Amino acid sequence: MRSGIFAAVFYVASFVLAGGLAYRIRLYAKTPAALRIPTTPAPTTHAGVAVRLAGEVVLFQSLFKANKWTWAFGWVFHAAMLATLVQHLRYFLQPVPWPVVLEQPIGVLAGFPMAAGLFALWGRRFVVERIRYITGPSDHLMLALLVAITVSGLAMKYLAHTDIVALKTFFLGLMRLRVEPLPGDPVLLVHLSLVATLMVVFPFSKLLHAPGVFFSPSRNQPDDTRERRFVSRSALLKPASKA
Amino acid sequence: MAAVTGFDPKAEVHGDPIEIPTLACGAMANSKPFAAGPAHQAALGFPGELVEDWHDKAIFRLGELLENSRALRVYLDSCVKCGACTDKCHYFLGTGDPKNMPVARQDLLRKVYRRHFTWAGKVVPWLVGAEDLTKDVLADWYSYFHQCSQCRRCSVFCPYGIDTAEISMAARDIMDTIGMGQKYSNEIIGKVFSVGNNLGLPPKALKATLAGLEDEIEEETGVPVKLPLDVKGADVLLVTPSADFFASPHMEGLIGYAKVFHEAGVSWTLSTYASEAANFGMFVGSQENMKKVALRIRKAAQDLGVKRLVFGECGHAWRVAYSFLDTLAGPFDFLDPAYPVPQHICEFTNDLIEAGKLRFDKAANDSFRLTFHDSCNVARASRMGDAPGGQFEIPRAVLRATCNHFFDMAPETTREKTFCCGGGGGLLTDELMDVRAKGAQPRMRALQEVAEEHGVTHMAAICAICKAQFSKVLPMYGFDREAIVSVHQMVSNAILLTGSRQAEEYDARRKSAG
Numbered sequence: 160m161r162s163g164i165f166a167a168v169f170y171v172a173s174f175v176l177a178g179g180l181a182y183r184i185r186l187y188a189k190t191p192a193a194l195r196i197p198t199t200p201a202p203t204t205h206a207g208v209a210v211r212l213a214g215e216v217v218l219f220q221s222l223f224k225a226n227k228w229t230w231a232f233g234w235v236f237h238a239a240m241l242a243t244l245v246q247h248l249r250y251f252l253q254p255v256p257w258p259v260v261l262e263q264p265i266g267v268l269a270g271f272p273m274a275a276g277l278f279a280l281w282g283r284r285f286v287v288e289r290i291r292y293i294t295g296p297s298d299h300l301m302l303a304l305l306v307a308i309t310v311s312g313l314a315m316k317y318l319a320h321t322d323i324v325a326l327k328t329f330f331l332g333l334m335r336l337r338v339e340p341l342p343g344d345p346v347l348l349v350h351l352s353l354v355a356t357l358m359v360v361f362p363f364s365k366l367l368h369a370p371g372v373f374f375s376p377s378r379n380q381p382d383d384t385r386e387r388r389f390v391s392r393s394a395l396l397k398p399a400s401k402a
Numbered sequence: 403m404a405a406v407t408g409f410d411p412k413a414e415v416h417g418d419p420i421e422i423p424t425l426a427c428g429a430m431a432n433s434k435p436f437a438a439g440p441a442h443q444a445a446l447g448f449p450g451e452l453v454e455d456w457h458d459k460a461i462f463r464l465g466e467l468l469e470n471s472r473a474l475r476v477y478l479d480s481c482v483k484c485g486a487c488t489d490k491c492h493y494f495l496g497t498g499d500p501k502n503m504p505v506a507r508q509d510l511l512r513k514v515y516r517r518h519f520t521w522a523g524k525v526v527p528w529l530v531g532a533e534d535l536t537k538d539v540l541a542d543w544y545s546y547f548h549q550c551s552q553c554r555r556c557s558v559f560c561p562y563g564i565d566t567a568e569i570s571m572a573a574r575d576i577m578d579t580i581g582m583g584q585k586y587s588n589e590i591i592g593k594v595f596s597v598g599n600n601l602g603l604p605p606k607a608l609k610a611t612l613a614g615l616e617d618e619i620e621e622e623t624g625v626p627v628k629l630p631l632d633v634k635g636a637d638v639l640l641v642t643p644s645a646d647f648f649a650s651p652h653m654e655g656l657i658g659y660a661k662v663f664h665e666a667g668v669s670w671t672l673s674t675y676a677s678e679a680a681n682f683g684m685f686v687g688s689q690e691n692m693k694k695v696a697l698r699i700r701k702a703a704q705d706l707g708v709k710r711l712v713f714g715e716c717g718h719a720w721r722v723a724y725s726f727l728d729t730l731a732g733p734f735d736f737l738d739p740a741y742p743v744p745q746h747i748c749e750f751t752n753d754l755i756e757a758g759k760l761r762f763d764k765a766a767n768d769s770f771r772l773t774f775h776d777s778c779n780v781a782r783a784s785r786m787g788d789a790p791g792g793q794f795e796i797p798r799a800v801l802r803a804t805c806n807h808f809f810d811m812a813p814e815t816t817r818e819k820t821f822c823c824g825g826g827g828g829l830l831t832d833e834l835m836d837v838r839a840k841g842a843q844p845r846m847r848a849l850q851e852v853a854e855e856h857g858v859t860h861m862a863a864i865c866a867i868c869k870a871q872f873s874k875v876l877p878m879y880g881f882d883r884e885a886i887v888s889v890h891q892m893v894s895n896a897i898l899l900t901g902s903r904q905a906e907e908y909d910a911r912r913k914s915a916g
């Protein structure tokens with residue numbers, strides 16, 4: 160029963176996440192970039208743009224310019240989350256590839272900086288007047304969700320161990336369309352439910368910043384209008400005049 | 403919700419340009435531009451007053467804009483409320499009104515977008531800050547989307563490059579579509595269509611002005627420098643903001659361009675039909691009107707049969723020219739492919755300087771201790787020269803070639819981080835003086851710093867709006883009204899025209915010294 164429910168939940172969550180993101184990304188891709196609007200100085204070539212985007216995605220360059228604290232908290236959180244995600248690959252891959260094996264010691268510790276980063280980011284939402292002003296219920300909830308996922312994960316690693324072998328069997332089973340038994344530890348069930356929630360919420364929330372950063376015209380366009388004519392597909396520019 | 407009273411620019415001029423104010427909720431809620439009347443609206447193809455079904459029309463228009471602007475879609479979805487932009491807008495720094503924080507300004511539109519175009523906003527609006535478009539929301543739009551100069555400073559710092567300028571443009575376009583236009587911008591666009599320039603300067607007056615300037619130059623230098631108008635077959639069409647034809651210090655800049663063209667021996671002309679570089683279609687966010695205004699320049703270039711297109715000193719005009727013109731009115735394959743289309747007058751002059759074709763007596767500018775205001779539209783939305791950042795280096799190179807005393811303002815207020823003058827984006831109108839004065843505060847503080855540190859007396863700019871705005875706000879902050887100068891005014895002061903009195907005197911001095 161439990162295994163069946165969770166299997167269904169994860170199928171649905173994966174479907175919503177993948178489908179929702181695919182829909183959104185398609186929408187971004189097919190919506191015309193009306194005009195060339197890179198924030199300059201901007202690279203003049205597409206290769207340069209790739210470097211600029213990499214700087215944004217890997218190092219959060221613009222955020223670094225803006226505010227060192229926000230940058231530090233945000234970067235630590237995202238980097239630690241990435242390390243944790245890589246670490247979690249071991250539950251889904253058999254055999255476990257060697258880079259993931261090597262990464263395990265970092266990955267299992269990454270939950271701590273991840274939690275620290277989240278709490279620091281959350282704290283700003285209470286302490287800094289300007290940020291308190293722009294914070295809404297969904298911003299708090301999103302942080303609460305991430306904190307709960309991180310803390311429940313850490314709890315399983317360091318306090319209430321769960322049967323990892325059985326858990327892996329469950330997920331490998333799901334990937335082969337088979338429902339294997341899922342361990343019944345409450346912390347695990349909470350952790351998994353929250354992760355499923357996050358997956359479902361992703362394509363409908365501000366988490367869309369993840370694909371968004373790649374589609375942002377101020378960052379992903381080269382500054383090359385004098386070298387190559389930019390032809391707009393915007394329908395608003397089609398009629399020669401309106402009045 | 404009381405308005406901020408007793409803002410005293412002379413007291414505010416001292417301090418850190420990027421000092422963060424405490425929040426003053428509602429402080430600027432009463433700042434609103436005059437509404438465009440029916441005639442001004444009609445000329446642009448907009449309804450004359452708020453239409454009956456304004457709500458549905460507005461939502462429909464937002465949908466249209468979303469379908470045609472990836473920027474708008476991505477920006478409205480991607481904000482994580484990180485707050486990185488909150489202290490980056492000069493209007494927030496100057497007013498403390500939280501709705502002038504870029505993200506809060508965006509949210510005025512985003513909440514309506516969420517309500518009507520996102521699943522979460524339809525199902526759980528209270529959770530995701532989604533709101534219906536009400537008359538109150540509309541009033542907020544009219545107020546705060548006219549407190550954004552579309553300067554893009556916020557977009558530099560946003561981790562996703564979210565550009566509030568794009569959001570403001572969209573909101574203004576929606577308001578125009580339902581009959582809530584802004585008088586200043588729409589009246590001006592109408593004048594461009596009917597007369598050819600923002601100021602409504604008729605061809606006759608233009609001709610007389612140019613003749614007057616020719617006399618002035620000849621009197622000063624002894625050289626018959628021409629300011630040609632509508633000359634068919636000239637090599638260069640110069641398109642410049644109409645303020646260059648009558649306002650100061652703009653006119654001194656125009657004299658500078660004329661001297662440079664003369665000395666370079668390049669035939670050039672102005673056009674009555676396109677006697678305006680500005681394109682307020684961008685300010686009001688109307689792609690249709692922006693295109694229509696841009697097409698004038700193409701027609702003028704074709705009618706006059708010129709080979710090159712050069713733009714005078716104007717910030718947003720250069721953005722439209724550099725970034726959009728080819729898209730809106732191109733291709734310009736009838737021009738000489740040996741030259742970039744378009745070129746900025748600073749590029750034109752700098753090329754000549756680098757080629758050693760211009761001579762200057764820098765001492766002629768010794769009464770100026772100069773700094774340079776990077777106009778934001780040039781800084782963050784265009785380029786000069788071949789390499790990124792040329793838009794910062796080239797005007798400075800021109801100033802350094804023509805002046806002995808040049809000092810930059812604080813790095814957090816220049817180049818890509820430059821602060822708007824406070825009057826851009828269609829806000830250069832008297833009824834918005836309060837927000838203009840407050841928005842100028844960061845720039846005025848930066849200027850005060852170099853005035854104290856290096857004895858800077860003047861600030862050069864390459865934007866007609868910046869020049870007009872500074873002429874107004876400089877005295878409020880205790881500076882001289884004439885402390886704002888054109889870059890080509892400095893060129894004009896120092897250039898040694900072949901055969902001019904100045905050149906002869908200079909050479910005589912050199913000989914006797916040497």
Ligand code: SF4
Nearest residue numbers: 491550551553554556
């Ligand atoms: S574009 Fe400029 S004026 Fe507008 S919100 Fe951003 S910083 Fe402020």
Ligand code: SF4
Nearest residue numbers: 481482484485487560
């Ligand atoms: S910096 Fe960008 S993501 Fe952060 S609050 Fe401002 S607009 Fe939103």
Ligand code: SF4
Nearest residue numbers: 717777778823826867
């Ligand atoms: S007027 Fe000048 S400083 Fe102000 S927005 Fe335009 S370019 Fe920027």
